[in-house]
Amino acid sequence: MIKGGAWVVIIAAAATLVVLALATKKETISTQPDQISAAETAQAAEKIKEVRSGDGKAKLVRIVRESTGGGTSYTIRVISGGSERELFSRVVGPGSAIDIPFNSWSPDNKQFFLEENDGQTVRYLVYREDGGKYGGEREYLNINEDWAKSKNNYVIDGVTGWEGNDLLRVVTNNGDGTKGPSFWFVVSSQKFLRLRG
Numbered sequence: 001m002i003k004g005g006a007w008v009v010i011i012a013a014a015a016t017l018v019v020l021a022l023a024t025k026k027e028t029i030s031t032q033p034d035q036i037s038a039a040e041t042a043q044a045a046e047k048i049k050e051v052r053s054g055d056g057k058a059k060l061v062r063i064v065r066e067s068t069g070g071g072t073s074y075t076i077r078v079i080s081g082g083s084e085r086e087l088f089s090r091v092v093g094p095g096s097a098i099d100i101p102f103n104s105w106s107p108d109n110k111q112f113f114l115e116e117n118d119g120q121t122v123r124y125l126v127y128r129e130d131g132g133k134y135g136g137e138r139e140y141l142n143i144n145e146d147w148a149k150s151k152n153n154y155v156i157d158g159v160t161g162w163e164g165n166d167l168l169r170v171v172t173n174n175g176d177g178t179k180g181p182s183f184w185f186v187v188s189s190q191k192f193l194r195l196r197g
Helices: 004-044 143-150
Strands: 046-052 058-066 072-080 083-092 097-099 111-117 122-128 155-164 167-173 179-186 191-194
Touching: 072 097, 083 097, 122 143, 122 155, 122 167, 143 155, 143 167, 143 191, 155 179
Parallel strands: none
Antiparallel strands: 046 058, 058 072, 072 083, 097 111, 111 122, 155 167, 167 179, 179 191
16 A cells, blocks of 8 residues: 555656656657748749640640759759650759740640740740650750741741641741731741741
């Protein structure tokens, strides 16, 4: 039989153990929000955009991360047929951006185009879905460079999308901001056909 003084010792010991357990638990709980906040901050710093091909079998993925020194890191990936490849990864300066338009994919899902904006000029780049080269040597087509070679006197306003498996529509202005004619960029020949009207 436990006497009164022994009960006091047992109760005091039990209370001490409970206080220690609660203090330890409180300390453990108080560190968790900091860890979660760090994870959420890291996740928020990465922005992901996906654009699927018309048949849903392939997609382009753009991953944007803020980089040290004020730049922004852009990674473009192509996921197709169960495999994934990195198209490129680069850091661009303030005011520059790389985008995947919503209508990037050609109707036959074999090509796509991207927009690169350096803050002054938007370049339109065409790639093959399978990673193949154009003319056996060009990894991509730069519509702006081919436009300069065509010696047209208009300024590219934009590429509005595909109008066939091999045709991208290019809209222009007259150099003074007034609307110019539209053209088809024929991917297979890298030539421009002026549209009527």
